[in-house]
Amino acid sequence: MSDLSGLRRGQSYYEATARSRISGLLDSNSFQELLGPADRLTSPHLEPLGQPCSFNDGIIIGSGKLHGLSVLIASQEGGFMGGAVGEVHGAKLTGLLERAVNEKPAAVLLLLESGGVRLHEANAGLIAISEVIRALLSTRAAGIPVVGLIGGANGCFGGMGIVARCCDTLIINEEGRLGLSGPDVIETTMGVEEFDSNDRALVWRTVGGKHRYLLGEVQHLVEDDIEAFRATAINIIDEVQSPCLEPLERSSELQKLTLESLQQEHLDLSRRLENYGHCQDGTEIWSEMCIDDPEKLPLMDIPRFFKAVENNI
């Protein structure tokens, strides 16, 4: 008989609902929901289309404690319309980020799982995304770190992919996916020759957690365990809060939000295109990065993966 006891200690982040992710991440019983289900803040757009609405409109927001520190937190429910952002959903997220500017929590945690804009709500959803981005940047400008966590079944795509990359720092598991156009969208618009979205291995080699980590788009790669996400989030906030650092220096963990940093980012992106623009697959990029046996990376567990790439990142 095979021994399965050592396989998983904690609770899978990938499989958890938005609500159980919050309770697993925060200190126990510390979560206070804002605009909870009983407030019935539901979408006005779905009913006329014959679509059932949700009392939370697919996102749970509130405050709580992480390792004793006050944080604000939002968690998208991938099960409801793929976590897609509608008018109310987006307004809840925007409101939470604006609240952060006033309340000055130790951090804002965004548990992102979304296919992007809710197409049923069209322009209202698109505007919601831009309002979220504006509020997120205001929060960062106020010196409050925004930490994004990605690792649900629906990945983080479309407008929420942009929102994710506006965060100070991101935590992802191997199962997590991050991108702008999702695999299905690429296949639909460009053809299956360009991208076969049914090729699951290819999908993870191009938008999966390990690849995003190697490209430097995501700063932290963790096991699929809520406890691992929690420990990493605590480390990030501890480092940011460290009293021995001057306020301006303490952002070693965080991307600086300055004109210079944005110009540098653009420079890095154009270099990346120069270096890897010809590649057809994640494995080709890893090969260009001089990683040994790149085709073996997808099969490695997280500790072995770190060992294999430690000299390349």
Place this chain on the structure above:
Amino acid sequence: MEHLEFEFKGSGNRQVDRQATLVGVVSSGNLEVMLENVDLHGLCRINVSTSAQGFTEIWQAVLNDFAARYDLADLQISINDGGATPAVVCLRLDQAMEEYLEALT
């Protein structure tokens, strides 16, 4: 969309001043169930919003069973349904009651 309302007379305990209980997620073949304590003069009221039209009698049968199992009063139950089967509805209702009763103790 179809909106249904059912009422049952019950004698269960009145418990006011507590947060709503919510279980489940609205998705295809799934539903969310919210329980709230409301003074309904001894009634249990169940509001269903469902994307599947024309199943009033089946809802009635499932909820009759549920009401008979728990004998509830002054409880508002609100359901957003994405076309769940009767068995899934039963399980979600039981799950909601389990969380609700757990929070009372």
